[in-house]
Amino acid sequence: MRGDESRRIVLAHAVDTATVDGLDGLTIGRLADASGYSKSGIATLFGSKEQLQLAVVSAARDVFIERVVAPARAGTPRGLERVCALLEHWLAYSRDRVFRGGCFFAATSVEFDAKPGVVRDAITAASSEWEDYLTVSLEHAMAAGELPLLDEARQLTFEMVSFLEAANTRSLLHGSAEPYRRAEVALRSRLLALGADPERVATIGRGPED
Amino acid sequence: MRGDESRRIVLAHAVDTATVDGLDGLTIGRLADASGYSKSGIATLFGSKEQLQLAVVSAARDVFIERVVAPARAGTPRGLERVCALLEHWLAYSRDRVFRGGCFFAATSVEFDAKPGVVRDAITAASSEWEDYLTVSLEHAMAAGELPLLDEARQLTFEMVSFLEAANTRSLLHGSAEPYRRAEVALRSRLLALGADPERVATIGRGPED
DNA sequence: CCTACCGATCGGTAGG
DNA sequence: CCTACCGATCGGTAGG
Numbered sequence: 001m002r003g004d005e006s007r008r009i010v011l012a013h014a015v016d017t018a019t020v021d022g023l024d025g026l027t028i029g030r031l032a033d034a035s036g037y038s039k040s041g042i043a044t045l046f047g048s049k050e051q052l053q054l055a056v057v058s059a060a061r062d063v064f065i066e067r068v069v070a071p072a073r074a075g076t077p078r079g080l081e082r083v084c085a086l087l088e089h090w091l092a093y094s095r096d097r098v099f100r101g102g103c104f105f106a107a108t109s110v111e112f113d114a115k116p117g118v119v120r121d122a123i124t125a126a127s128s129e130w131e132d133y134l135t136v137s138l139e140h141a142m143a144a145g146e147l148p149l150l151d152e153a154r155q156l157t158f159e160m161v162s163f164l165e166a167a168n169t170r171s172l173l174h175g176s177a178e179p180y181r182r183a184e185v186a187l188r189s190r191l192l193a194l195g196a197d198p199e200r201v202a203t204i205g206r207g208p209e210d
Numbered sequence: 211m212r213g214d215e216s217r218r219i220v221l222a223h224a225v226d227t228a229t230v231d232g233l234d235g236l237t238i239g240r241l242a243d244a245s246g247y248s249k250s251g252i253a254t255l256f257g258s259k260e261q262l263q264l265a266v267v268s269a270a271r272d273v274f275i276e277r278v279v280a281p282a283r284a285g286t287p288r289g290l291e292r293v294c295a296l297l298e299h300w301l302a303y304s305r306d307r308v309f310r311g312g313c314f315f316a317a318t319s320v321e322f323d324a325k326p327g328v329v330r331d332a333i334t335a336a337s338s339e340w341e342d343y344l345t346v347s348l349e350h351a352m353a354a355g356e357l358p359l360l361d362e363a364r365q366l367t368f369e370m371v372s373f374l375e376a377a378n379t380r381s382l383l384h385g386s387a388e389p390y391r392r393a394e395v396a397l398r399s400r401l402l403a404l405g406a407d408p409e410r411v412a413t414i415g416r417g418p419e420d
Numbered sequence: 421c422c423t424a425c426c427g428a429t430c431g432g433t434a435g436g
Numbered sequence: 437c438c439t440a441c442c443g444a445t446c447g448g449t450a451g452g
Contacts, residue, residue, distance in 0.1 A: 006421085020324045022232065028447065041421050043448060101324035110320040113382035114230045114311035124383055158392040162376035166368065172323035173334055182368040193403055216437085238431065251437055253432060422452080429446065436438080 003045050010035050010042060011059040014052070018060075019101025022111045023053050023119065050119065057122040060104040064126070067093045069133060080146040080191075080200050083137050087160065087187055087204055094168040095180055102172050105130070106165045131157050141196075148195040156190070163187055181205070213255050220245050220252060221269040224262070228270075229311025232321045233263050233329065260329065267332040270314040274336070277303045279343060290356040290401075290410050293347045297370065297397055297414055304378040305390055312382050315340070316375045341367050351406075358405040366400070373397055391415070 013034050018026055028049065032039040046052035072085035094103050101107050105127050112120040138153035150156060167183035170176075184205035191201045223244050228236055238259065242249040256262035282295035304313050311317050315337050322330040348363035360366060377393035380386075394415035401411045 003421085022234070022321065024232070024235065027445080029445065038422060039447090040423080040449080044421070049447060107320060107323075109383060110317060110379050111232065113317075113379050120383070127383075155392060155395055158376065158380075158389070159373070159396050162372040162393075162396070163369070166372035166375060169320050169323050170368075173319060173330070173337075179368070182365060183372075185365055186369050186372070213437085237429080239429065248438060249431090250433080250439080254437070259431060424450085426449075427447100430444075431442105433442075434440085 006037065006041075007045055007055065010037065010045065011055055014056045015060045015063065015104060016099050016101075018056055019099040019104050019107045023056060023108050024111065026052065026056070028052070050117075053119045054122055057108070057119065057126060060099075060108075061126045061129075063098065064093070064104065064130065067098055069130070078137070078140040079144045080141040080196055083134070083141055084191075084200060084203055086134055086137060087164070090164050091167070091180055091183065094164070094171070095177065102168045103165065106168045131161060134160065146196060146200075147191070150194040156194070159190060160187060216247065216251075217255055217265065220247065220255065221265055224266045225270045225273065225314060226309050226311075228266055229309040229314050229317045233266060233318050234321065236262065236266070238262070260327075263329045264332055267318070267329065267336060270309075270318075271336045271339075273308065274303070274314065274340065277308055279340070288347070288350040289354045290351040290406055293344070293351055294410060294413055296344055296347060297374070300374050301377070301390055301393065304374070304381070305387065312378045313375065316378045341371060344370065356406060356410075357401070360404040366404070369400060370397060 010031055014026055014031055017030075017034075026049070028042045029039050031037075031052075032042045035042070037045075042052075046055060068086065068089045072082050072089050076082040076085045090103075094106075105123065108123050109127055112123055135153045135157045138147070138150070138156055141147050142150055142153060147156075163183040163186045167179040170179035170182075188201050188204050191204075192198060220241055224236055224241055227240075227244075236259070238252045239249050241247075241262075242252050245252070247255075252262075256265055278296065278299045282292050282299055286292040286295045300313075304316075315333065318333050319337055322333055345363045345367045348357070348360070348366055351357050352360055352363060357366075373393040373396045377389040380389035398411050398414050401414075402408060
């Protein structure tokens with residue numbers, strides 16, 4: 001596959017601009033200008049705009065796993081420690097502007113929430129995968145007795161991702177890091193209320209220690 | 211102002227489609243087709259696309275106030291009861307699909323969070339206005355001793371709007387009402403943890419009683 | 421992967 | 437508020 005390297009170059013830029021202009025805001029012409037390829041070169045590389053969008057979602061998923069899931073999985077044992085690492089890495093992934101427009105899935109899931117189709121399905125699948133992983137991680141913590149007052153992991157997952165995504169959007173909107181501190185306070189107080197070890201929870205907001 | 215009635219007709223449709231296709235996804239041509247006016251008629255009515263977008267934000271703000279803020283202000287006394295009414299009316303405004311794509315500000319604040327300019331400023335101003343009102347309402351509840359364990363209203367506002375917006379997006383994404391129940395559980399448990407009256411808080415999720 | 425080109429649509433203006 | 441029109445750009449294809 002000759003075109004694979006070319007696709008990678010174009011996709012890196014496309015994922016980034018999609019977080020700013022949206023996945024529908026992507027145009028083959030602008031990607032061509034930015035990458036140095038011709039417009040029809042881009043069109044041939046991806047086949048259609050919809051296939052381009054699907055390739056962008058897949059590339060974004062790779063980055064998310066690399067930045068958030070993989071380091072937590074490799075760097076921490078199962079249980080509350082890994083839950084805290086996942087939250088910490090998510091916040092860093094948003095705060096460090098891995099993409100100019102913040103979290104790719106926060107941006108595109110809102111863009112496509114009312115637009116049925118294969119692109120929305122791909123975004124939903126990747127988001128669900130992440131939330132399922134967080135839920136399973138919480139269940140490991142429950143099984144280890146680290147969250148004695150929690151009875152349903154899915155509910156806590158909902159609450160945690162609510163804080164993360166709200167912080168992402170509000171930080172971008174106001175050009176401020178304060179929303180991240182609000183999210184950290186919310187995450188810590190929620191975990192403490194569920195009986196988590198205060199020392200473990202206190203690491204949220206001190207940055208990933210790797 | 212002859213054009214005022216015409217603007218109103220066009221705007222009602224524009225606000226709705228903006229929640230689906232985005233504020234940048236609006237086009238003068240499609241608004242023309244949908245309203246029966248000519249393309250240049252729409253252009254003359256609003257001056258420019260940016261001015262159209264600003265008019266749409268303003269129209270959305272009017273609907274939000276009419277649906278969420280006004281009924282709570284008129285129907286409840288200051289304090290925790292009004293806070294619960296605001297949350298309840300927000301959930302109804304989202305759940306009842308007042309706009310096809312759910313909450314207008316949830317959609318457009320994410321769309322514009324990385325796009326500086328007057329449109330983003332207008333969205334931010336309206337959102338801040340709502341959050342300020344919720345914060346002041348929480349402060350009334352605090353002053354009345356109804357949230358004895360709360361020390362900073364702004365932090366709780368952040369947490370509450372996080373739940374509301376996450377429920378909105380996820381309900382649209384999955385075509386399910388379950389996310390609203392998650393948000394209700396989260397809101398109730400947060401208020402209870404802050405010492406709120408359980409009977410008052412139990413109204414969240416039973417629908418606005420007016 | 422390119423040049424050259426397609427019909428459709430974009431935001432906006434002239435002139436009435 | 438309209439018709440008529442502008443240059444620019446859209447996604448995509450033909451043909452190589």
